[in-house]
Amino acid sequence: MQRASTWTLALALFALTACAAPRKSNLKAPSDPYPAHTIKPMTGGPPPWVGQEMSWEKLEAINAWLANQGAASDPYWRVEGRLQLAEGRMRFYRNERTTADESINRQRISTARADFMRVKADSRASEGQLRRAKRGLASSANIKAKVPGRLPAGVMPRSRWGSRKAKHYNLTKAEDPWRYITIHHSALEESVSTVSTQSGAKTALRKMQKYHMDSRGWGDLGYHFLIDSRGQVYEGRSMHWQGAHAGRDNHNRNNNVGNIGICLIGNFDKIRPTAASLRSLKKLVLNLRQQHRIPSNRIRGHMDWKQTECPGEYLLPFVRQLARG
Template identity: 30%
Template structure:
């Protein structure tokens, strides 16, 4: 069990399990992949459409899951968590929501981090307030489990990508956008601009 004081862990948000969104467990690899700890959260947008209803969100997740495994050849869904426009949090990659499950979300920085995807595209559309709030709640809880202040800057060693060469030490926000670790427009300008709000809200939820 962790020996660090648990005073700065935000309340655990409700999380829809993989069974809850209908993940076909036969698609993924049987074994789970873990990393050592969770020092940062990378926020993404799924770049799927914004016109889904919240009742349709599980089918959007199933499509992303199938694409990641069947088309990309990954062991499982790439993201550790996904959030819909109503602020519902979903379990992404299998292996235990409280554990440091290694995802496939930010090339070069999948070690010691987690990936959160908000369903939708936010280059030109504003992210729903409920989704932004859910990102804050999720990071307050999960980063808190590992003793991380959401407003902190952390150092991660790059595994190699198009922004930081392999082996380089990157200073990144504990709550970063995909574009901070990799040259991409993800998570869209409108969601990216909300990350300061997320960090402050998450720190408040941790009681900091």
């Protein structure tokens, strides 16, 4: 009797353990922006925000969850919540840094860093979570050192002309101060009427970017800014990165270091630049000069760096005029 009851108890215990054992998790949500890590199955099931697409609503949901149900939840999910909050903020910083106020940019980075540090110091974080926290800290430290200012007023951010994602591994960080502004023309084959509409200009930008990335093998469009014939200014390569527009000098020194590249769309060996595009160029140059303390005599045409007709005979006189201040 004694023996039988021991067995019964053992069996019951076994069954209980089996029930309580973690279920095989199937939490592979393709819409989750962080599907790479394996989510370990835990008791209580995943919180409702797991697998949701990244959005401000999701970040708010995580925040609310951490303050309420999260407190009694499995530590794994609390760490995961904090981590996703930090990763989400970094993502919003990256996507909106050119249009958001600088104070918002700074706040996003510092809040994300604080959360990454909390995760890093949390003994309950899994190895994968620790790795993500360290990665997040490293990339946010890079940004913290150099948060770029807002785009000058009136500049259309690259996200609005259908820009491709830059290949950051193929770009050089702009670590030197900006000392020069160099002006180019695109010398595009397109007829004037094609690029004189906004959609035409956007198409021309995408085409130029494709050429720079796919045919020339660069990480992004070579110029930092572009201007169409209606005077619209577009963000090209982010000023996080050195440009690719001025080549190398006779001593193989890179002329792109500290050199902002501006390109007017059109062939100004054949046509005259419009008054609207020249007005925008002047305004942009003044803005950049003020922001980066660049003297007027550091305004160049491409031809000042290498043998080329760029920026074209009809644009060159205006470049010289800008250089006189």
